[in-house]
Amino acid sequence: MAKFPVVYICVVVGAVLSFAYVNLMSNMNNASKWHSFFEKKPAIRQFNSSSLGSAFDKWIVVTTIFSPTDDVKFLAKIPGWKVVVVADRKTPRHWSSPNCIFLDLETQQQLGFESVALLPTGSYARKTIGYLYAIARGAKVIYETDDDNRPLDLLRNFILQPQTSGIMFDGEHLFNPYRHFGQPTLWPRGYPLNAIGDNVSYNYILQTWKSPSIQQGLVNGDPDMDAIFRLTRKKTLTMLNVTFDMRAPPGVVPAGVFSPFNSQNTLFLYDALWALLIPTTTTFRVCDIWRGYWAQRLLWEMGGTLGFLPPNAFQKRNSHSYLDDAVQEKDLYFETTRLLLFLKQWNCHPKATFFTCVLTLSQDMANNNFWKQADVLLTETWLRDLKMVGYREPERVQAKYQNGSFCPPKGYSDRQTVVEFWPVEQKLPIAHTTKDTYDSKWNHVRSISSFCSETSLKLPKYALHQTSSTYSNILLIIVFNFAHYENVKLLEIIYSMHFPQRLYCGPGLSNFRDVTRPLKTHVTFIEVDIGKGYFGYACMMKAMSMNYHVDGYLHVADDTLMNVWNLNSLPVDRIWVSSLLELLRTSGKSTNWVWRNSEFGKKAYLSSMSEFKQVDKSRYNAFKQTLNANTKLSDGFYHQPSDIVYIPTRLKEHFIFINRIFVRHRLFLEMAFPTFIAGVEYINKLVFLKGKYLWYDGSRKYAEKRFNKDVHFLHPVKIKQVLNATNGVKFFCEIYLPLTLPGVKI
Structure with a gap:
C-alpha cells in the first residue's frame, strides 16, 4: 500500500474541510437571505381570481405548437377534469377546441403573473403559466401531460385520497420504475447510466402511507427513454411497442431514494403543486428530469413521496434524429450522478420555512452549475405568484435526511409487512431478433419435461399448438401454514403458466429465499405470521392491500391441488367457495365443533x-x-372448510376493513371467511366449487387414487408425501401435469 506524507494528508483533509465549511456557510447564508426575503412581506399585487371564471378542483395542463390533436380532444372529454392549453409562438393563432381553455400569448401577458416575463417563447417551460392559471382557478390536483399522450383509464387510477395502502421500496439510493413493472433491462430517461448494471433490491414494505404527493403513470408503446436506448435497442424506422406489467401494484419511492420522472403522464396533489415549476436554462431533454430530482429532494422536507403506477396511457412518437436528442441529453449522461450526490448531501437550515428551502436549493443548484441564475430568479417569482393566488405553503416535518440516513417523521406506522415483490416480466425490445423468449407455454412444457425426466412422459403434439388458458386478471395467493417451501418447485410448474400474477404467503422470508433461490424462482412473497394457519385469511387481506390491478383474489392452501383447466368458466365478479356453509350460533344449542368453543371461536366472533x-x-x-x-x-354465523376461496375485487375494501377486525380478535380462518362472505353476499349468488376433501379416513395418503379431473380441486394433497409414494411421481407426470397443457384430455 502506498504511503503518503503526513503533510500531504493534512493538506488534503484541510481542503476537504474547507470545502465543506464554505458549502455550509453558503447554505446558511442563502437560507438567511431567502428567509429575510419572505420576512419582508413585499406588497402583494392585487389579483382577482373571479375574473378567471368559476373554480374547479381537477385540471389538465398541456402546451402545444400544433392544431388540436386527437389526444388533446380526448383529454377534454374526460369527466370531472378541466383542460388548459398554453400557446407558444408557433401555436396556430386561432387554436380552438371544445371544452378547452386556450391561453394565447396575449392572454398570458394579461393574467397578472410575474413569472410570465421570465418564460421565454419557444420553451417547454411555458407550461408554467398553465399551472398558475389552474391553481388560481382553485386546482387541488393537476395532471400534466403532452399533446401526444392519451390516458387509457380516464385518470381514474391515480390516488386522490389522503392515505393509501401499498408497497414502498426498501432498497437504497435508486429506484427503477421500469424494472418494477416488468422491464428489468429498460431505464427511464434520466436514470444514471453508471447504475444500470447495479444489483437491485426487490425488498418492499407494505403498510398504510400518506398518498404520494407526486404520481407518475407508466406509458405503454414508446415510453420515455433516452437516445442511447433508442440508438442501440430499437430498429431505426420501427415504432416501439413496449409493454409494462399492467397488473402490478403501485410502487412508492421513500425519502433517501431517487427515481427520474418526467412531465408526460404525471399527477401532482395539492401539497406538491409548488413542484410543477420547469426550469428554463437547461435543454429541453433535461428540464423536466432536473425538475423531478429537485422536487424529490424537497419532498423529503415535507414528508412527501413519489409514486409510480401501472401503465395507464399510450404514446406514439414520430421518428426523428436520436443523435440530436443525445446532444440535448448530454447532462443526463454525465451530470446525473454528480447531481444526485449533491442532493443527498444537501441540507436545509432547520429553522427555515419550506419555501425558504425551495429557494435555497434552487440557488445552490445554480452555484453548482446544474442550472443558471435565471432559474433562481424564476423560482422567486414563481413562489410569489403562488402566494398571490392563495396557494398554501406546505409545512416542514421533522423528517431529516442527514449523513446518508432517513429518519421518518412522527405518524409513520411501525406495523410493517415485509414483501419481496417480483413483477411479471414483459417481452424485451431488442433491435434485431427473430426469437420470442417469453412464451409461457413453451416454458411450461420445458419445466414439465425437466421435472419428469425419469418418467415415460409423452406430451401430445397438438397441445403445443393450442392457445393456453391464463388468468392474468386474478391474483393467485398460495398460503403456507408452515415453511414447507420445498414444494414451491412443483407449485410453480403447476400454476406459473396459468396465473402470471402469483403471490406466496407464510412465515419466514429468509427460509423462502433459501429454498427458492437455487430454483431461480422469482415470485412475490409476503411474510405474514398466520398462527399455524389459524389466521390464513390475513394473507388475502395483505395481498389486497398491495393494490394489484386485478379482478379478483384466489386464496389457495399450499396443500390444495387445483384443476386449473376447469376454472375458465367461473365468473370473476362473484364469490367462489368450496362447500355449503355450516351454521353456528352464539347462544342456545349449537354444534360441538371444537373450534366454536375455543378462544378463536365464538368468543373471538362476539x-x-x-x-x-x-x-x-x-x-x-x-x-x-x-x-x-x-x-x-x-x-x-358460519363455518366451512376455507382452503380455496375467491373474492372479487369489488368486495376488496369490505374484506380488508372487516378482516382487520377479525385478525385483531384472532377469529379462526374457517369462521372468518364464511362469516364475511355471508355478511356481504346472499347465498344464492355464491359459486360453489366442486371438489373432494380427504380427511381422516386414511385416503389422504392415496390422493392420486381419489383424483378426479372433472372437478375443481382436491384437498389435502401433501406434495412431499405424494411424491414419496410408490406411484406419486407417475401420477403428477403422466396424469396431472399433462392436463395443465391446453387441449389435453386423459
Missing part, C-alpha cells in the same frame, strides 16, 4: 362484532342484515 359496531355502525348494520337473512337467525 368481540369482533362488538368492535365492528363501534367503528362503523352503518356498515355493521348492513353486514348484520345480510348475515341474518342468510342464517335466518339473529345470532347465527
Whole structure:
C-alpha cells in the first residue's frame, strides 16, 4: 500500500474541510437571505381570481405548437377534469377546441403573473403559466401531460385520497420504475447510466402511507427513454411497442431514494403543486428530469413521496434524429450522478420555512452549475405568484435526511409487512431478433419435461399448438401454514403458466429465499405470521392491500391441488367457495365443533362484532342484515372448510376493513371467511366449487387414487408425501401435469 506524507494528508483533509465549511456557510447564508426575503412581506399585487371564471378542483395542463390533436380532444372529454392549453409562438393563432381553455400569448401577458416575463417563447417551460392559471382557478390536483399522450383509464387510477395502502421500496439510493413493472433491462430517461448494471433490491414494505404527493403513470408503446436506448435497442424506422406489467401494484419511492420522472403522464396533489415549476436554462431533454430530482429532494422536507403506477396511457412518437436528442441529453449522461450526490448531501437550515428551502436549493443548484441564475430568479417569482393566488405553503416535518440516513417523521406506522415483490416480466425490445423468449407455454412444457425426466412422459403434439388458458386478471395467493417451501418447485410448474400474477404467503422470508433461490424462482412473497394457519385469511387481506390491478383474489392452501383447466368458466365478479356453509350460533344449542368453543371461536366472533359496531355502525348494520337473512337467525354465523376461496375485487375494501377486525380478535380462518362472505353476499349468488376433501379416513395418503379431473380441486394433497409414494411421481407426470397443457384430455 502506498504511503503518503503526513503533510500531504493534512493538506488534503484541510481542503476537504474547507470545502465543506464554505458549502455550509453558503447554505446558511442563502437560507438567511431567502428567509429575510419572505420576512419582508413585499406588497402583494392585487389579483382577482373571479375574473378567471368559476373554480374547479381537477385540471389538465398541456402546451402545444400544433392544431388540436386527437389526444388533446380526448383529454377534454374526460369527466370531472378541466383542460388548459398554453400557446407558444408557433401555436396556430386561432387554436380552438371544445371544452378547452386556450391561453394565447396575449392572454398570458394579461393574467397578472410575474413569472410570465421570465418564460421565454419557444420553451417547454411555458407550461408554467398553465399551472398558475389552474391553481388560481382553485386546482387541488393537476395532471400534466403532452399533446401526444392519451390516458387509457380516464385518470381514474391515480390516488386522490389522503392515505393509501401499498408497497414502498426498501432498497437504497435508486429506484427503477421500469424494472418494477416488468422491464428489468429498460431505464427511464434520466436514470444514471453508471447504475444500470447495479444489483437491485426487490425488498418492499407494505403498510398504510400518506398518498404520494407526486404520481407518475407508466406509458405503454414508446415510453420515455433516452437516445442511447433508442440508438442501440430499437430498429431505426420501427415504432416501439413496449409493454409494462399492467397488473402490478403501485410502487412508492421513500425519502433517501431517487427515481427520474418526467412531465408526460404525471399527477401532482395539492401539497406538491409548488413542484410543477420547469426550469428554463437547461435543454429541453433535461428540464423536466432536473425538475423531478429537485422536487424529490424537497419532498423529503415535507414528508412527501413519489409514486409510480401501472401503465395507464399510450404514446406514439414520430421518428426523428436520436443523435440530436443525445446532444440535448448530454447532462443526463454525465451530470446525473454528480447531481444526485449533491442532493443527498444537501441540507436545509432547520429553522427555515419550506419555501425558504425551495429557494435555497434552487440557488445552490445554480452555484453548482446544474442550472443558471435565471432559474433562481424564476423560482422567486414563481413562489410569489403562488402566494398571490392563495396557494398554501406546505409545512416542514421533522423528517431529516442527514449523513446518508432517513429518519421518518412522527405518524409513520411501525406495523410493517415485509414483501419481496417480483413483477411479471414483459417481452424485451431488442433491435434485431427473430426469437420470442417469453412464451409461457413453451416454458411450461420445458419445466414439465425437466421435472419428469425419469418418467415415460409423452406430451401430445397438438397441445403445443393450442392457445393456453391464463388468468392474468386474478391474483393467485398460495398460503403456507408452515415453511414447507420445498414444494414451491412443483407449485410453480403447476400454476406459473396459468396465473402470471402469483403471490406466496407464510412465515419466514429468509427460509423462502433459501429454498427458492437455487430454483431461480422469482415470485412475490409476503411474510405474514398466520398462527399455524389459524389466521390464513390475513394473507388475502395483505395481498389486497398491495393494490394489484386485478379482478379478483384466489386464496389457495399450499396443500390444495387445483384443476386449473376447469376454472375458465367461473365468473370473476362473484364469490367462489368450496362447500355449503355450516351454521353456528352464539347462544342456545349449537354444534360441538371444537373450534366454536375455543378462544378463536365464538368468543373471538362476539368481540369482533362488538368492535365492528363501534367503528362503523352503518356498515355493521348492513353486514348484520345480510348475515341474518342468510342464517335466518339473529345470532347465527358460519363455518366451512376455507382452503380455496375467491373474492372479487369489488368486495376488496369490505374484506380488508372487516378482516382487520377479525385478525385483531384472532377469529379462526374457517369462521372468518364464511362469516364475511355471508355478511356481504346472499347465498344464492355464491359459486360453489366442486371438489373432494380427504380427511381422516386414511385416503389422504392415496390422493392420486381419489383424483378426479372433472372437478375443481382436491384437498389435502401433501406434495412431499405424494411424491414419496410408490406411484406419486407417475401420477403428477403422466396424469396431472399433462392436463395443465391446453387441449389435453386423459
